[in-house]
Each structure stands twice: as C-alpha cells, then as structure tokens.
Amino acid sequence: MSNIVETSYFGFEKIRKGSQASISTLDEGKPYYSYDIIFPKTIIETEGLHFRKYVAFDQQIDKQLAYLRENLDEDQDKEIFKGSVDCFKRANLSMIYEKPPVLSVDNSGYLIAEWRGYQSYDILLMMFSPNDRISLTAIKGKILVKKISGTMIEVTREFGRL
Amino acid sequence: MNKETDSIVRYCKPSQVIDGVVQASAFLLRKKDPTIGRPKDEIDLSVDHFEHFQDTQFAMIRDELTLRGIEVKRNGWLAKVRYHELERDIEERLFINIDLIKNHGSHCLVKNLYQHDEEAAFAFLENINDQVKIEEIG
Numbered sequence: 526m527s528n529i530v531e532t533s534y535f536g537f538e539k540i541r542k543g544s545q546a547s548i549s550t551l552d553e554g555k556p557y558y559s560y561d562i563i564f565p566k567t568i569i570e571t572e573g574l575h576f577r578k579y580v581a582f583d584q585q586i587d588k589q590l591a592y593l594r595e596n597l598d599e600d601q602d603k604e605i606f607k608g609s610v611d612c613f614k615r616a617n618l619s620m621i622y623e624k625p626p627v628l629s630v631d632n633s634g635y636l637i638a639e640w641r642g643y644q645s646y647d648i649l650l651m652m653f654s655p656n657d658r659i660s661l662t663a664i665k666g667k668i669l670v671k672k673i674s675g676t677m678i679e680v681t682r683e684f685g686r687l
Numbered sequence: 688m689n690k691e692t693d694s695i696v697r698y699c700k701p702s703q704v705i706d707g708v709v710q711a712s713a714f715l716l717r718k719k720d721p722t723i724g725r726p727k728d729e730i731d732l733s734v735d736h737f738e739h740f741q742d743t744q745f746a747m748i749r750d751e752l753t754l755r756g757i758e759v760k761r762n763g764w765l766a767k768v769r770y771h772e773l774e775r776d777i778e779e780r781l782f783i784n785i786d787l788i789k790n791h792g793s794h795c796l797v798k799n800l801y802q803h804d805e806e807a808a809f810a811f812l813e814n815i816n817d818q819v820k821i822e823e824i825g
Contacts, residue, residue: 592702601702629713631717632716637712639711648711648812669806
C-alpha cells in the first residue's frame with residue numbers, strides 16, 4: 526500500500542502517504558497542517574482500516590458520478606454540473622465520514638451530497654458550487670440545527686466538527 | 688382544492704432518484720443562470736395537484752407535464768406529497784408559512800420557500816406517501 530490515503534479529524538486534506546509534505550496548500554494558497562502535526566497516534570495506527578474504507582467509498586462515489594453524468598437532463602446545466610463535481614472532489618479530500626453520501630443533481634445542475642440518518646442527524650445536505658463555495662444544511666430531531674455557506678475550507682472544517 | 692386532504696405531485700428527474708429513493712435535490716428551487724437565459728432565481732416550487740384529476744392521476748399528470756414542455760423521462764419519477772402535513776411540518780420546524788396557489792389546470796406553485804428550500808426539502812421527503820416511475824405508469 527504505497528499510496529495510502531489518510532484523513533484528519535479536523536477537516537483538512539486527506540494526505541497521500543509518500544508525499545510527506547509537512548505544509549502544503551488546499552485552498553487559495555492557504556497552508557494546512559501536516560500529517561505529523563494533526564494526527565493522533567491511534568489514527569495513524571488504524572490507517573490500513575481507513576484506507577480500505579475510503580477506497581470502497583471512493584469507488585461508490587465514482588459509480589454514482591458516472592450514473593449522474595449519464596442521466597443529466599437537457600435543462601440541467603452541464604457546465605455547472607462539471608464545476609460542481611470538481612468542487613466536490615476537492616472538498617471530499619478533506620472530509621471524513623462513516624458512510625458515503627448519496628449524490629444527486631438539482632434542477633440547475635448543482636451536485637448535492639446527502640446523508641440520511643447520519644450520526645444523530647436526520648439529514649445532512651451539502652451543495653457544491655463551481656466557484657468553490659459550499660452550503661451545508663443539517664437537520665436534527667426534525668429541526669434545522671445548522672445552515673452555513675462558505676468557502677470550501679470553511680465548510681469542510683465545519684463538517685468535520687459535526 | 689382541499690388543502691387539508693389533498694396531495695401535490697413533483698416530477699423528479701432520473702438524477703434525483705437514486706436506487707428508487709427520492710433525494711432532496713428534487714425539491715430545490717432553480718438558481719439563476721444568465722448564460723442559459725434564466726436571469727433570476729426561481730422563487731416558487733412547481734408541483735401538480737393530484738386530485739385535480741378524478742382517476743389515473745399519475746398518467747394524467749405525466750401528460751400535463753409533457754404538454755407544458757417538460758422533458759418527462761421514462762426513468763424519471765413522480766413523487767406524491769401530503770400537502771397538509773408538509774405545511775404543518777414546515778411551519779412547526781422552520782417557522783415558515785408556505786402556501787399552495789393553483790396556477791393553471793393541475794399546475795400549482797408552493798410559495799414562500801425561497802431561501803428556505805434546502806431545509807424544507809427534508810419535510811417534502813418525509814411526507815412522500817407514494818411514488819411511481821414514469822415507465823411504470825400505464
């Protein structure tokens with residue numbers, strides 16, 4: 526496993542072991558913290574488990590995206606969809622979750638990631654925009670508990686705190 | 688139209704129903720997109736009144752959608768939502784008073800969802816009481 530994907534608990538980028546960069550950039554040249562600095566030892570020890578889980582998740586996500594590409598309607602904007610998927614893919618590098626989202630596309634062409642029954646939340650919705658802005662809506666106990674919109678790094682960080 | 692007992696139907700595109708499960712994306716308002724001639728955000732959600740037709744309602748609504756120029760795909764779905772429960776849930780949970788206005792024929796508009804559609808989508812999903820795939824409609 527020479528190309529292990531690991532993820533921080535704090536919403537930073539999954540790091541490919543082997544690159545070993547201590548400081549890198551995620552969004553607009555802003556630095557994020559390194560593998561060595563932020564990962565508790567116990568997480569590093571379980572990286573094999575994380576790796577297998579995320580490979581499976583990524584495969585499911587790829588399948589979903591392929592389905593969506595094939596099933597876009599004429600009035601769902603292809604350029605918005607493409608930019609939205611790019612945004613999701615980059616954001617997804619910095620998100621960890623216990624189960625992968627279900628992906629779908631709204632009438633405008635924006636990619637929507639949806640988790641139902643996730644942890645204590647009834648539903649989590651994320652909408653990805655081509656300009657790298659993301660909105661996050663969280664419903665718990667049938668009540669809206671969080672609705673934020675912001676840059677990729679702001680919202681993925683918030684997702685990590687859920 | 689009896690809002691206490693009647694239902695509304697929303698057409699869901701194939702990219703909005705995954706493994707037979709309707710997704711929240713089906714109930715989001717369109718955003719403005721000047722590049723394709725949509726200068727403003729959509730502010731009302733377009734639905735159809737199920738009981739407008741006496742029988743074979745899903746088939747009639749499918750035909751109505753087609754007449755209105757909507758591309759109804761065979762692997763698209765129609766989701767039927769209890770209106771009264773939807774209205775109550777959105778009011779109790781989100782403190783928003785939606786309304787249903789009849790437009791033309793079976794076509795209706797759900798009002799007051801603008802900028803609240805993402806959170807209200809969950810209430811729509813919860814109140815779906817029937818759904819049918821277009822290709823399965825007789």
